[in-house]
Amino acid sequence: MRLAELSERSGVSTATIKYYLRERLLPPGRRITATQSEYDAEHLRRLRLVRALIQVGRIPVSTAREVLAAVEDDARDQLSRLGTAIEALPHGPEPDESDPSTAVGRRTATELLRMLDWRFNLEIADGFPAFRMLVAAIAALHRLGYACDTAHLLPYAHRAEQLAVVDLDLVEEFGTPAEQVEAAVALTVLYEPVLLSLRRLAEAEESNRRFGTGR
Amino acid sequence: MRLAELSERSGVSTATIKYYLRERLLPPGRRITATQSEYDAEHLRRLRLVRALIQVGRIPVSTAREVLAAVEDDARDQLSRLGTAIEALPHGPEPDESDPSTAVGRRTATELLRMLDWRFNLEIADGFPAFRMLVAAIAALHRLGYACDTAHLLPYAHRAEQLAVVDLDLVEEFGTPAEQVEAAVALTVLYEPVLLSLRRLAEAEESNRRFGTGR
Missing domain, CATH: 1.10.1660.10 (Multidrug-efflux Transporter Regulator; Chain: A; Domain 2)
Structure with a gap:
């Protein structure tokens, strides 16, 4: 055409x-x-x-x-x-390494992914923009004093898992x-x-x- | 202080x-x-x-x-x-009323909310920015030729319902x-x-x- x-x-x-x-x-x-x-x-x-x-x-x-x-x-x-x-x-703002909350964000994100039955290689997690976005998001919650431990985050992770199945079915x-x-x-x-x-x-x-x- | x-x-x-x-x-x-x-x-x-x-x-x-x-x-x-x-x-871009996909978006969003057991008043739905955001999002999917009927959207709505319960528990x-x-x-x-x-x-x-x- x-x-x-x-x-x-x-x-x-x-x-x-x-x-x-x-x-x-x-x-x-x-x-x-x-x-x-x-x-x-x-x-x-x-x-x-x-x-x-x-x-x-x-x-x-x-x-x-x-x-x-x-x-x-x-x-x-x-x-x-x-x-x-x-x-x-x-993927939004990168984690701010000068902020102590970023270490908490990284530790919590790593612990969360460890709790899920995923193949995700945690050794190289920081190479993934979506992981760094998660770290920055948890760090922001922590810095502002809002609850953001794995118990609070797991329900979101489980819904994300279910959505990914729907997404990939569509693909x-x-x-x-x-x-x-x-x-x-x-x-x-x-x-x-x-x-x-x-x-x-x-x-x-x-x-x-x-x-x-x-x- | x-x-x-x-x-x-x-x-x-x-x-x-x-x-x-x-x-x-x-x-x-x-x-x-x-x-x-x-x-x-x-x-x-x-x-x-x-x-x-x-x-x-x-x-x-x-x-x-x-x-x-x-x-x-x-x-x-x-x-x-x-x-x-x-x-x-x-809430992101407003629905573009000059685009025929917007009518499809509005019809689909209304039908989706009717299928959910919500108190949401559909008569005044357009007064809600989140509803207009949903209309614009479905219109974009439709305009670009991607599947976006209620069967595709319902799984997202159900996960959103579950997340809202988690959100409000936290509140x-x-x-x-x-x-x-x-x-x-x-x-x-x-x-x-x-x-x-x-x-x-x-x-x-x-x-x-x-x-x-x-x-």
Whole structure:
């Protein structure tokens, strides 16, 4: 298909598509004349992922390029591509090593993961951005004096485990390994606001049950 | 206590405390001389909440002031103060009414909440920022062609329900209604990165189980 059709089918303006092409977020089309290129279904799929990352995930262009490079890297197996792509996503502030609460955060996060029956290698945990994000989050709770020991964190970890099964079931609905890696990245980003908004709505509901009229 | 002690006990620099006082994020101390004021345990607690909102939640000062006004409003009951404070938190982009996917998002979100046994009044759902956030999140999934019907969303809603029970149990560990409202707001913000990082770690674990060596 030509640029105009790619724009129509994706709902992304031709100006934005040209910008993504310039920024190498989208592979170039197959050139057919001096001024026209031909695009295919893979471009359409990639455009969907780019929009998920940039418009919904609000991920900087340079970070999105890193995520996509991992998704595309055919030299590696699916698990490794998936892992690298997810790790390239933004993970919030890094742990502040000058803050004593960070040591508590790291100890608690390590203890929590040890309690779960996971294959996760704790020796190299600090190499994982999601682990460092967890350390920083627990450190913030600790620094502000809120309860954040493993007894408080385990219920969250168990819900996260159950959600990951739902997430991966959804990913496996996609046919090819390439589509599965793309979907895993997009759905990780797209389901975060779903989860956070549902938690806030459920909190309002539960507050109403506990503190509402009738009690 | 004097400013220096408030700074030492809270771990917040005197310059930052003075900034919070100027921005009315912290109520003024009781003036004892022309240059000195006296602060109490309530200032210390409030400082903790301000840091949770601004440093961890990265909430703009003007929004934080709105959240705190709701927390402080003694004229209203606990449920109403709590609801208003949580609603004043940032909720991400608003639904784009010019996008046809938004209608799908709203219909799906309404259907989802109808399936849950909640007291939530669907007639006024659009008045709730968390509902609009859910509508926008489902619309993004739909626009990008990802599955987002109630069958896909219900497992997330059920986990959110379970997390809300854990969240409110934690809130009820605090003694007074004022402390409970403060804790509810702080814990809503502080546990979001805990939940998101644990979901990413659990996804890595589940991917490893499904796609890792041995399969």
